[in-house]
Amino acid sequence: MAHAIDMSAIEQALDGFTIPPQPEILQHIQQQLDMPEPSIKRIAALINLDIGIAGFTLKVVNSAFFGLRHKITSVEHACKFLGVSRVLKLVRSVLVRFTLSEGRDDKFSLKLWSSALQTGNIAMTLARHFNFSQDIQDDCYSLGLFHNAGIALIQQQVSNYEQLLQQGLQQGRGYSEIEEQYFHTCHEVLGFLVAQSWGLTPELCNVIAYHHSPALMLETDSELEKQLFALLKLAEHFSGESRQLFNITLDPEWELHKGAILEVLDIEPLQLPELAELLHRQHINTVYSV
Incomplete structure (x- = not known):
């Protein structure tokens, strides 16, 4: 499994945030x-x-x-x-x-949940295509909807969250680095706490906690965590998540780790257009079809 979450650090980072x-x-x-x-x-x-x-x-x-x-x-x-x-x-x-998203119908909230739904649908469809078990397919859907739950919590209190992240990502900085600077916490940690509070499995909670830490997740001893992480990152790539949320076309995290992520799923980069076509036949848009 990935490194244990430092709960004392979490308590300090929760200042001002309430986990529903x-x-x-x-x-x-x-x-x-x-x-x-x-x-x-x-x-x-x-x-x-x-x-x-x-x-x-x-x-x-x-x-x-x-x-x-x-x-x-x-x-x-x-x-x-x-x-x-x-x-x-x-x-x-x-x-x-x-x-x-209760009581919130602002443009960014709508984008956030539309993106989460698409990522969950893609991850679940890919898991089915790769013949993963029904449990993993269902967990992929949950993972897609929960993995950015922490963003919703931050955005509820920070009106310029989208602009701050967009500026930082354009400078080549990572999500957690930007969020820690401005909010003294990050959406991975907050998402982990929501998932844990709501009864998701330890494996799902860990993937949510480290989904922007590929080096850690790709070295985890848990094969299930590694598979779920790889399916999530592939789904994020196909959905064009950073472009949907922050209008950022570059994805340094994917480019740096895509070889290792695809290796977990035993596929080659040349197969990505084929998988995109598979998703298209399921009426799912991807970055390959827009």
């Missing part, structure tokens, strides 16, 4: 799952308490990324068809978007 607790709906769903005989009806009813969450969940389930032949018409149907555990992962990912 796991929503009550997730706590109640988890309680149902922990019962000897979980009630699908009760779980579906909990999700349906918020029409926005329920509607978005069904929208994702019925999207091309799940590849279902028949339309899912209700949350209860989704629970029966996909399994409650998979639906819980999906609901948790959907909730992070709604919780961290």
